[in-house]
Amino acid sequence: MTVGTTSAPSIDVTVALAQRLRSAADAAIAQPPARADEPAEDADACLAALVARLRDTRDPALAWLVLTSLAGAYPMAEDVRHILRRVDLEDTTDLTLHVLDRADTIASEHASVRRHAVVTxxxxxxxxxxxxxxxxxxxxxxxxxxxxxxxxxxxxxxxxxxxxxxxxxxxxxxxxxxxxxxxxxxxxxxxxxxxxxxxxxxxxxxxxxxxxxxxxxxxxxxxxxxxxxxxxxxxxxxxxxxxxxxxxxxxxxxxxxxxxxxxxxxxxxxxxxxxxxxxxxxxxxxxxxxxxxxxxxxxxxxxxxxATVPPAPEGWVRVPPARPLALAVGRLEPHKNHTALLHAAERLWQEGVEFDLRLVGGAGWDTTRVEAQLDRLKRAGAPVTWDRTLGDDELWSLLRTASFTVFISLHEGFGLPVAESLACGTPVLTTSYGSQAQIAAAGGCLTVDPRDDESVLAGLRAMVTDPDLRARLRDEAAHYPVRTWQDxxxxxxxxxxxxxxx
Incomplete structure (x- = not known):
């Protein structure tokens, strides 16, 4: 439930203050004071009732509420402790003055005293x-x-x-x-x-x-x-x-x-x-x-x-790319480990292995190394592209069409691109530990140690060159358990x- 108005903020400080204090008193006091006709009188009555209740209970939550409703901003922990210590040492008048003084300091920082409040x-x-x-x-x-x-x-x-x-x-x-x-x-x-x-x-x-x-x-x-x-x-x-x-x-x-x-x-x-x-x-x-x-x-x-994905368009049929397409979805940041992926891809291209690599994701906080790799590869004519932005429809189509996706992050809380790729029926090359390994346990994935260049190279080589492996993983991905955002x-x-x- 909520107490208070949902109107636009008042420009009158007294009216706004009275509204906040009345909302606080109605929420926190079983028998709040009768409503006064004048905003200033109502604010005084509510503040007096709240401070009296605070003296009786010494409740930190009530001290927090009184300061918040007076200041129109949340107090810090030391603000609340200061008021609770004053409760132990002062009479009602001095305590009220201390509450007002501390609330004024908070309000001055946040210029919020003209705001109406919703107490919920x-x-x-x-x-x-x-x-x-x-x-x-x-x-x-x-x-x-x-x-x-x-x-x-x-x-x-x-x-x-x-x-x-x-x-x-x-x-x-x-x-x-x-x-x-x-x-x-x-x-x-x-x-x-x-x-x-x-x-x-x-x-x-x-x-x-x-x-x-x-x-x-x-x-x-x-x-x-x-x-x-x-x-x-x-x-x-x-x-x-x-x-x-x-x-x-x-x-x-x-x-x-x-x-x-x-x-x-x-x-x-x-x-x-x-x-x-x-x-x-x-x-x-x-x-x-x-x-x-x-x-x-x-x-x-x-x-x-x-891992939930929108349904494929009606009548959609996957058309395999002319040669293997490896897709990497995710922001280009150091912990996403694109440098290891690009290094492995470059070694395979130097061996004459034919496949395309497509990166999809915005630039993260530091792309210095990965952009240097990309520039060098593009100058050499390597079949690699980087899409910084891509519409949702095009991304889902790409996820379904790719031969496999690559997500070999060094550390992830979950690894949504792994789960979404599997939900699209597309196999994944991913990390052998943490949350990515948890997702991979359901099938459809080949895992590697992302910190070991030779492991990444071996995994990428297997995914690119072994169509039977991809077919087996694609069959496993087709049975990935469905769980929706509503679930x-x-x-x-x-x-x-x-x-x-x-």
Missing amino acids: TGVVVDVDMCARHPFHNGIQRTAREVVRAWSTEHDTVLTAWTSSAGILRTLTPDEQELAARWDDSLRDRPASETDPDDETDIVIPWGATLVLAEVPLADRCPRLAALAEMSGTRVVCIGYDAIPVISADLRPLGEPNGFASYLAVIKHAARVAGISASAAEEFAGFGAALSAQGLPGPVVSEVTLP YAADLWTDLVEGGAP
């Missing part, structure tokens, strides 16, 4: 990146498919962050479409010329469940960590991977620090649903280490991502929101 005890879903940007890689695709399914089955509040990263807010209609009703036509949607902060309400979860459907940006994490620790709202997360810390050498400088901020949220989260057995193992390992801080850590489970979303809701095993 339901399920809030953070889809910040999905709502604000037409970026559609693995994490965004997962989050969008989940909220698309949930929106038809459950009552949820989809949210993004305010421009100052101070608090979650409701979505504009355009953002709602981008987050929950994605299709390929939205990739080129121009950025909105209006500030969404001017069109939306801030969201205060109270005894609610907050689902982190993405990995939040680092500047959001300290307030999220305080919310998870102190607000009384359950924070639950999809656990994608811990690559930035486990394979920090393969990621850009600074990313591990940002991920450490995210782990500060995870350590106070209630549940984490890993997208694969290996992802769950990574988060469970972190959770086990929290005993050193006297913390229980989150309950970690595995809710494996699905995944239902299991995820059971696990994260209802708190039970799917």
Whole structure:
């Protein structure tokens, strides 16, 4: 349920403050004060009732709520601790002054005192990146498919962050479409010329469940960590991977620090649903280490991502390419290991083995080495191409037509291109450990050690030169178990929101 209005933000500070405090009092106090006619009087009455209740209960969640409703932004953990210490030392008047002073400091940083609030005890879903940007890689695709399914089955509040990263807010209609009703036509949607902060309400979860459907940006994490620790709202997360810390050498400088901020949220989260057995193992390992801080850590489970693909067009018949076509789908980043693939391909071409190699994926954070390889191969006339972008229809057609796909990443949370290739009936050359090996166990794959150039070369040679091997793997891929996004979303809701095993 929600308490409060869903109107556009008021430009009157007193009216907005009264609305937020009234919403907080109605949510947190069994018998809130009678509503006063004047906004200032109603704000005073609600604040007095909330502070009196705080003195009686010494409840961290109530201190968090009072600060949030006054400031229009989430407090940090030290803000809440400061107020709780004042409860022990001061009378009601001095405590009220301290609450107002601390809230004013938070409000000054985030300029949010003119905002109306929605106080909700339901399920809030953070889809910040999905709502604000037409970026559609693995994490965004997962989050969008989940909220698309949930929106038809459950009552949820989809949210993004305010421009100052101070608090979650409701979505504009355009953002709602981008987050929950994605299709390929939205990739080129121009950025909105209006500030969404001017069109939306801030969201205060109270005894609610907050689902982190993405990995939040680092500047959001300290307030999220305080919310998870102190607000009384359950924070639950999809656990994608811990690559930035486990394979920090393969990621850009600074990313591990940002991920450490995210782990500060995870350590106070209630549940984490890993997208694969290996992802769950990574988060469970972190959770086990929290005993050193006297913390229980989150309950970690595995809710494996699905492999679902759109049906082939009516009447579609696979026409094998004239010579073997190896397809590699994924962003060009160091941990995706394209350099090893290109090295093996070059050695085979030098031996006179005939096949085509096609890379599909955008440029990642560092493509220096792989682009140098591609430039050299193209100058030598090697049959390799790189498509930075490709429409969904063309990509699915290519996945079905290719002789096989290659995905030999050094570290993955899941390996969606492997599962989707198999779901299209196309065999895969992939990694022999981690989540990729978990997918490969169902059949249709040849696995190699991606860190061993000779292993990669042997695997690529076998896939290119042995049509019987490809036929056997294609037959295995045809029996790959089907699991839909609706299945995944239902299991995820059971696990994260209802708190039970799917």
